[in-house]
Amino acid sequence: MATPAAAAAAVTLAGKGAVLTPAAVYALSAGVAGPVIDASALQRLSSRAPSPQETPGSLRDLDLAPHESRAAAAVLLNKLLLTANDSSSALVTAATANALAGSLELAAALPPATRDEAAVAAASAPVVVAFAALIDCCATPLARVADAIAALSCEAARGDPTAFDVPASGDGLSDKDEADVGADIKMLLLGSKLVGNGGGASAAMFAKVPAVNGALRESVRALHKKVRVELNAPVKLGKRDASGTGEGKEEALVVLATQLARSLNAMCKQSVARARFCAGSIAEAELREKLAGGVNVDDLKGMLDKVMVDSDAVSVLRGVYNYLLKFRDFLAWEAAVAMAVIEMDSSIEKPQAGGKNEAGSSAEKAQSGGEKVKGDRKSKKKTLGKGSSAVLALLREHATDGKAVPCVNSALIADWGIELSLLFDPKCPKLESLVEKIKEIVESNEVGRLPKIPKGTRDFGREQMAIRERAFSIITSVFKMHGGVALDTPVFELRETLMGKYGEDSKLVYDLADQGGELCSLRYDLTVPFARYVAMNNISAIKRYQIAKVYRRDNPSKGRYREFYQCDFDIAGVYEPMEPDFEVVKVLTELLDKLDIGVYEIKLNHRKLLDGMLEICGVPAEKFRTVCSSIDKLDKLTFEEVKKELVEEKGVSNETAENIGSLVKTKGPPLEVLLELRKEGSKFMENEGSVVALNELEILFKALEKANALDRISFDLSLARGLDYYTGVIYEAVFKGVTQVGSIAAGGRYDKLVGMFSNKQVPAVGVSLGIERVFAIMEQQEKEKNRDPGH
Numbered sequence: 001m002a003t004p005a006a007a008a009a010a011v012t013l014a015g016k017g018a019v020l021t022p023a024a025v026y027a028l029s030a031g032v033a034g035p036v037i038d039a040s041a042l043q044r045l046s047s048r049a050p051s052p053q054e055t056p057g058s059l060r061d062l063d064l065a066p067h068e069s070r071a072a073a074a075v076l077l078n079k080l081l082l083t084a085n086d087s088s089s090a091l092v093t094a095a096t097a098n099a100l101a102g103s104l105e106l107a108a109a110l111p112p113a114t115r116d117e118a119a120v121a122a123a124s125a126p127v128v129v130a131f132a133a134l135i136d137c138c139a140t141p142l143a144r145v146a147d148a149i150a151a152l153s154c155e156a157a158r159g160d161p162t163a164f165d166v167p168a169s170g171d172g173l174s175d176k177d178e179a180d181v182g183a184d185i186k187m188l189l190l191g192s193k194l195v196g197n198g199g200g201a202s203a204a205m206f207a208k209v210p211a212v213n214g215a216l217r218e219s220v221r222a223l224h225k226k227v228r229v230e231l232n233a234p235v236k237l238g239k240r241d242a243s244g245t246g247e248g249k250e251e252a253l254v255v256l257a258t259q260l261a262r263s264l265n266a267m268c269k270q271s272v273a274r275a276r277f278c279a280g281s282i283a284e285a286e287l288r289e290k291l292a293g294g295v296n297v298d299d300l301k302g303m304l305d306k307v308m309v310d311s312d313a314v315s316v317l318r319g320v321y322n323y324l325l326k327f328r329d330f331l332a333w334e335a336a337v338a339m340a341v342i343e344m345d346s347s348i349e350k351p352q353a354g355g356k357n358e359a360g361s362s363a364e365k366a367q368s369g370g371e372k373v374k375g376d377r378k379s380k381k382k383t384l385g386k387g388s389s390a391v392l393a394l395l396r397e398h399a400t401d402g403k404a405v406p407c408v409n410s411a412l413i414a415d416w417g418i419e420l421s422l423l424f425d426p427k428c429p430k431l432e433s434l435v436e437k438i439k440e441i442v443e444s445n446e447v448g449r450l451p452k453i454p455k456g457t458r459d460f461g462r463e464q465m466a467i468r469e470r471a472f473s474i475i476t477s478v479f480k481m482h483g484g485v486a487l488d489t490p491v492f493e494l495r496e497t498l499m500g501k502y503g504e505d506s507k508l509v510y511d512l513a514d515q516g517g518e519l520c521s522l523r524y525d526l527t528v529p530f531a532r533y534v535a536m537n538n539i540s541a542i543k544r545y546q547i548a549k550v551y552r553r554d555n556p557s558k559g560r561y562r563e564f565y566q567c568d569f570d571i572a573g574v575y576e577p578m579e580p581d582f583e584v585v586k587v588l589t590e591l592l593d594k595l596d597i598g599v600y601e602i603k604l605n606h607r608k609l610l611d612g613m614l615e616i617c618g619v620p621a622e623k624f625r626t627v628c629s630s631i632d633k634l635d636k637l638t639f640e641e642v643k644k645e646l647v648e649e650k651g652v653s654n655e656t657a658e659n660i661g662s663l664v665k666t667k668g669p670p671l672e673v674l675l676e677l678r679k680e681g682s683k684f685m686e687n688e689g690s691v692v693a694l695n696e697l698e699i700l701f702k703a704l705e706k707a708n709a710l711d712r713i714s715f716d717l718s719l720a721r722g723l724d725y726y727t728g729v730i731y732e733a734v735f736k737g738v739t740q741v742g743s744i745a746a747g748g749r750y751d752k753l754v755g756m757f758s759n760k761q762v763p764a765v766g767v768s769l770g771i772e773r774v775f776a777i778m779e780q781q782e783k784e785k786n787r788d789p790g791h
Helices: 022-030 039-043 066-086 094-103 115-124 126-156 176-189 209-232 247-279 285-292 298-309 313-344 362-368 386-400 410-423 429-444 462-481 503-508 527-536 579-595 607-617 621-635 639-648 654-664 670-678 688-706 771-787
Strands: 010-013 034-037 492-494 520-522 542-551 563-572 600-606 713-716 729-735 743-749 764-770
Touching: 010 022, 010 066, 022 066, 022 126, 022 209, 034 039, 034 066, 034 094, 039 066, 066 094, 066 115, 066 126, 066 209, 115 126, 126 176, 126 209, 126 247, 126 313, 126 386, 126 429, 176 209, 176 386, 176 429, 209 247, 247 285, 247 298, 247 313, 285 410, 298 313, 313 386, 313 410, 386 410, 386 429, 410 429, 462 542, 462 563, 462 579, 462 771, 492 527, 503 621, 527 542, 527 563, 527 764, 563 579, 563 771, 579 600, 579 688, 579 729, 579 743, 579 764, 600 607, 600 688, 607 621, 607 654, 607 688, 607 729, 621 639, 621 654, 639 654, 670 688, 670 713, 688 713, 688 729, 743 771, 764 771
Parallel strands: 010 034, 600 713
Antiparallel strands: 492 520, 542 563, 563 764, 600 729, 729 743, 743 764
């Protein structure tokens, strides 16, 4: 972390590789550094005298404090230099640049100014960007310091460290910043003999720390990212006239700053609550009462409300900056109270600045009646965590100026609060050392931190592997029983092989970095690689199975992974009508029966029937696939939500959407629904594609009925299957038990997919079992069996 105190006395602007940082803006605003224009950048400026232009409205009548004006002048100067370097036609004069650099006063440059200079001033929003840079510079180190102070309060309160247990799960159910805060604080507390021993604060007192501090990290990071861009991006003048404004930049920064203000509000409340709790452990009643009332949070809401209602961007950013200073004071007070509690506790071994522990402080000795008499039994001191001890030593060294601590009283603690607030100011040279020390502690203990796996992945331990091997054995035996031969294909394919096959889901394909000429992607499923294999090898007929991992750049959630196994069985070639379709559905029922997972249902539909339904409802043919993608979400969303997407995003009329809604509700026993759709007057019987689909489905249903498998099937017109390559029957298996896992298998007919890779069309049909979700069901069954020994 670069701080103004660590910055050079001169900040070079517009030099080769030079970047204006928030810390540099703060240093320039505080007067601890001055601007120096790079010589080559200065040579590129025009020597013409500027012709007076009207000052941009955004810079008129601003009531800025001197440090605010210096920050804004530094931002504007850098923008002018960057714009002149970016565009040789931009008229930026050396006179304006030198005037700004010489005085760092906004009024020194405008007016007089050239038309281009006025345009840059208007478009770059220098005042708002400057405020955002000051906020960024102050907030970034405090995000780290706040974690360390929370750890120190936990030590003082003898809290329960389980409050910081936030496991980083692979299924996307935990927040990274929240998990990182919890892990960092646990590293700071590592080795503590004070926390987790009962008798102190419960986990509830610190339970909000990971989430609240994590939200602060997220807000700070978002603001920092935007500020760095706005500080160092040239203004693109082009055809822009001098009336161009930076309102877009201002609005974006206001949004980010107000988000930060909300985080700071929560942080302030939590900090004060911890300080008051720690103060409550002090035995001396008068001191305890003074400390409990030492800070006032009553004006926090008023400050936040003002920030939220201000319409002027400068006022909003100034309000957030002032709020940040208030938080700095609260954080310093929390640290001072925690220090005092630890200092007065004779059972705690106190750290020295050098990292060693001392037998007792002056305050402790005074409280206990002086030095121990020779021969007294030495009581065993309790030690702080290695990290929190180091942090306390640094805070103590600064607050006491390295001197012995006298008897602790309210005045001394108030002085500590003032000194620590100054320490947390970026101008203080010791702040960087404190932040670096905190980072060093948490990073040096990486070996002690539990490693994490990427979101959307999972490990399989011994118990899980036993279940998986049993499942794979059953699945493989069913596939082989139906004549399937095992195939394997590469885990990645040429990108061109996968693109254009998955409709709107193509965005979920993982692309690999170009490593030497071929653009490749991780396989999204096993079906497209199988079709490519059939085409490459000129195969006319084959039954194949494959059990392998696939990858999807999806948003992880419960039961939804980014890496998972699929178990596929496919039949390619020309057969009697619906013969392979029947066999594949029969394979699916046998798989689910033999895996013994419990009650399931297979939803079934036909792509031609679906297209016929959309045609009947009035959907244009070019929108069939995109509308199908929306209908496919009906298992997760209500029809009203799907309707809204159809109308607002897909451009379907309200009447057409209502027609779709009335038809997709049709579902039930296959032969009954089939009879309903074929009855006299049915619009489906007037549609050629629908008639073909209904005839094929009749053959399939009767075959399944003879095989005693029809009772597992539900004919469901809402089933859409969003993938582009399906051409006939489509189906999806859904588990009906207690464990909510969603779809566990799916598939369908894809007669034209092989032809996409060759001149030869090979019809095919297949099914894919989502084994990860089946594992989840089997694991739950195993847990219940273990809980019931008599099972």
